[in-house]
Amino acid sequence: MAPEKQGPEPLTFRTFWRSPRRALYAVAFFLVFALAASELGLVSQQLHNGGNSYANYPGMEYKHDLGLLLFSCVFTFLYLIGHIFVEGVGMIAFVTFLLAVFWGTGAGVMFQVSPFRSFNCGNPADSFAPNWARFHDQCSRIVAIQGIAWALWGLMVILFFSILIHKLEIRPRPNITFYGA
Secondary structure (H helix, E strand, O other), X not given: OOOOOOOXXXXXXXXXOOOHHHHHHHHHHHHHHHHHHHHHHHHHHHHHHHOOOHHHOOOHHHHHHHHHHHHHHHHHHHHHHXXXXXXXXXXXXXXXXXXXXXXXXXXXXXXXXXXXXXXXXXXXXXXXXXXXXXXXXXXXXXXXXXXXXXXXXXXXXXXXXXXXXXXXXXXXXXXXXXXXX
């Protein structure tokens, strides 16, 4: 009588945390959730204050970038919910790459459009362009929007490459050499 094949050990709380990969993915996805939630709050506050008129924003590009960042937040939440139900890692890697592009674009446009940086928020309002001078009191919020968007871009890039390494099973093989046996 042949011995029975046993399947993988059932996933419990204890077996989940034994794998460093699972633990790192859990931490990464928690960070993505926390950063996207804070970005959603900051972006929606800016959109709520500005309303639907271009006159309430320093420029049309800034308003459209806020819309792109709002879409990125919503898409990130859908990704976080949906990645649990997807069987293939390839689709998760593709969507992670898409999110990295969206977050990088939103952060890059915000960097180009906004004159505010972390080191010049203390400058007087008249040191900025006239269309940005009236937003001087919101400098720290705009810098925070940009910083969180860059952080989410970096986190998505790291997640993309880690998922790619996981998918392609890239690992060191000490007994293999390129120069023959």
